[in-house]
Amino acid sequence: LGASAVAVPAAGLLVAAVRDRVDTVGRVAFTNRLQAPPLAPSRLDSAGRRVFDLRIRAGQREFVSGRPSSTWGVDSDYLGPTLRARRGERVLVNVANGVDETTTLHWHGMHLPPEMDGGPYQPIEPGATWSPTWTIDQPAASLWYHPHPHGRTARHLYRGLAGMFLVDDNPVPGLPHRYGIDDVPLIVQDRRLDGGRLDPDEPMSGTTGFLGDHLLVNGILGPYLEVTTTRIRLRLLNGSNARVYDFAFADGRPFAQIASDGGLLSAPHGTRHVQLAPGERAEIVVALTPGERVVLRSASPATGAGLVQRDGGADRFDVLELRAAPTLTNSPELPDHLAALPPLPAHTAVRTRTFELAEHHINGRKMDPRRIDARVGKDTTEIWEVRSGDGTLHTFHVHDVQFQVLSVDDRKPPPELSGWKDTVLLPPGTRMRLIMRFADYADPHRPYMFHCHMLYHEDQGMMGQFLVLDPGQAAAPLPLPGGHP
Ligand code: C2O
Numbered sequence: 001l002g003a004s005a006v007a008v009p010a011a012g013l014l015v016a017a018v019r020d021r022v023d024t025v026g027r028v029a030f031t032n033r034l035q036a037p038p039l040a041p042s043r044l045d046s047a048g049r050r051v052f053d054l055r056i057r058a059g060q061r062e063f064v065s066g067r068p069s070s071t072w073g074v075d076s077d078y079l080g081p082t083l084r085a086r087r088g089e090r091v092l093v094n095v096a097n098g099v100d101e102t103t104t105l106h107w108h109g110m111h112l113p114p115e116m117d118g119g120p121y122q123p124i125e126p127g128a129t130w131s132p133t134w135t136i137d138q139p140a141a142s143l144w145y146h147p148h149p150h151g152r153t154a155r156h157l158y159r160g161l162a163g164m165f166l167v168d169d170n171p172v173p174g175l176p177h178r179y180g181i182d183d184v185p186l187i188v189q190d191r192r193l194d195g196g197r198l199d200p201d202e203p204m205s206g207t208t209g210f211l212g213d214h215l216l217v218n219g220i221l222g223p224y225l226e227v228t229t230t231r232i233r234l235r236l237l238n239g240s241n242a243r244v245y246d247f248a249f250a251d252g253r254p255f256a257q258i259a260s261d262g263g264l265l266s267a268p269h270g271t272r273h274v275q276l277a278p279g280e281r282a283e284i285v286v287a288l289t290p291g292e293r294v295v296l297r298s299a300s301p302a303t304g305a306g307l308v309q310r311d312g313g314a315d316r317f318d319v320l321e322l323r324a325a326p327t328l329t330n331s332p333e334l335p336d337h338l339a340a341l342p343p344l345p346a347h348t349a350v351r352t353r354t355f356e357l358a359e360h361h362i363n364g365r366k367m368d369p370r371r372i373d374a375r376v377g378k379d380t381t382e383i384w385e386v387r388s389g390d391g392t393l394h395t396f397h398v399h400d401v402q403f404q405v406l407s408v409d410d411r412k413p414p415p416e417l418s419g420w421k422d423t424v425l426l427p428p429g430t431r432m433r434l435i436m437r438f439a440d441y442a443d444p445h446r447p448y449m450f451h452c453h454m455l456y457h458e459d460q461g462m463m464g465q466f467l468v469l470d471p472g473q474a475a476a477p478l479p480l481p482g483g484h485p
């Protein structure tokens with residue numbers, strides 16, 4: 001959101017800020033080399049499916065050398081590899097649970113049948129393997145995966161379970177695309193490191209939820225990234241539990257935002273900052289000159305996010321340093337046009353629903369697996385009007401779909417909200433109208449989720465469930481597995 005689109009919060013919000021006060025480390029020494037997460041190996045099976053084998057496991061990670069922390073990861077001590085598949089491909093992911101708690105793996109932003117979604121209805125018991133398969137059918141995008149066990153999402157993500165899932169489509173000439181060289185995912189997470197160690201049982205509570213005192217990028221503390229090209233594409237993911245970032249370069253240089261959660265924008269959006277709430281992604285392209293160093297920061301300015309998060313003004317973090325090599329390979333100019341974004345016109349919606357998020361409830365109700373909050377028709381379009389009703393920050397995320405923002409307080413959305421989205425920040429008082437189409441998959445037994453992506457809120461019950469139904473189909477949800485009421 002541009003500062004213009006959001007009201008500056010009232011002074012009363014500072015009370016919330018004091019409760020959530022943390023000792024933020026503003027400036028850091030950039031001593032650790034950052035790399036893109038490894039690409040997950042895959043193979044084609046006899047049915048032509050692209051098969052990935054993932055294993056969730058416990059490990060030890062030294063964020064600070066000599067100070068091991070107990071962490072979880074996917075084929076790693078912390079975080080997991082980047083999955084990558086092409087639009088039209090059928091994928092099969094074998095997810096083995098090697099930790100001693102039941103968890104799940106959810107494909108955030110993916111359009112897929114509900115039984116493949118990896119939400120609370122697809123638990124993976126310790127020692128078990130879950131093998132979802134689906135056909136990738138959506139535009140190129142930077143999606144991600146993370147656990148989603150009922151009431152335990154904040155903790156499992158905090159311990160380190162997350163990774164990127166990149167969807168490829170026809171290449172767009174001019175966009176940097178060499179993974180790990182000029183196209184690098186950045187998974188940004190705040191963590192508390194006491195004496196250099198992460199506590200896997202850190203309390204997750206707080207007004208907005210857990211706020212850490214250190215930043216990790218791809219699991220690295222104090223990172224720098226070596227750049228060898230005149231332009232670099234950064235795929236930013238806010239993989240934090242609760243913190244909102246407003247990314248900008250320390251020297252204020254402009255850059256281009258090229259994509260939002262669900263894919264490319266129609267054209268590059270020239271800007272100097274990009275705000276991301278938990279769960280949101282943005283792809284940016286920034287130009288560098290030979291030999292220079294520039295710091296990517298998060299400084300939440302007039303948007304209100306910083307005020308709510310931290311007492312005493314803006315919430316500032318150094319994120320990482322880009323270090324350009326003495327000679328750089330020339331990158332092509334960015335194209336003027338990126339993607340066709342067919343609008344979902346408001347008049348095609350069959351109904352409007354409203355959702356007010358307040359005090360760990362949505363519309364006054366907490367998540368109840370026995371209750372279906374919305375029944376939507378397969379291949380219909382709806383408008384969901386969402387707002388924060390308690391004077392604090394929330395977010396809104398919907399499974400299965402990518403939506404478009406029709407309006408923000410009755411105004412046209414700013415350019416950064418003009419593309420496909422699956423998660424939005426809801427500043428206090430702001431009302432957003434989202435339009436979405438529930439295509440392809442109907443299932444009377446298995447719901448999808450919608451929820452606040454501030455994970456403590458989600459775990460506290462700020463979540464609801466919807467079924468997608470064929471015309472005339474009767475809803476008959478299965479009980480939530482795992483002994484939950
Ligand atoms: Cu990113 Cu319901 O999740």
Ligand code: CU
Pocket residue numbers: 357393394395452453454457458462
């Ligand atoms: Cu919330």
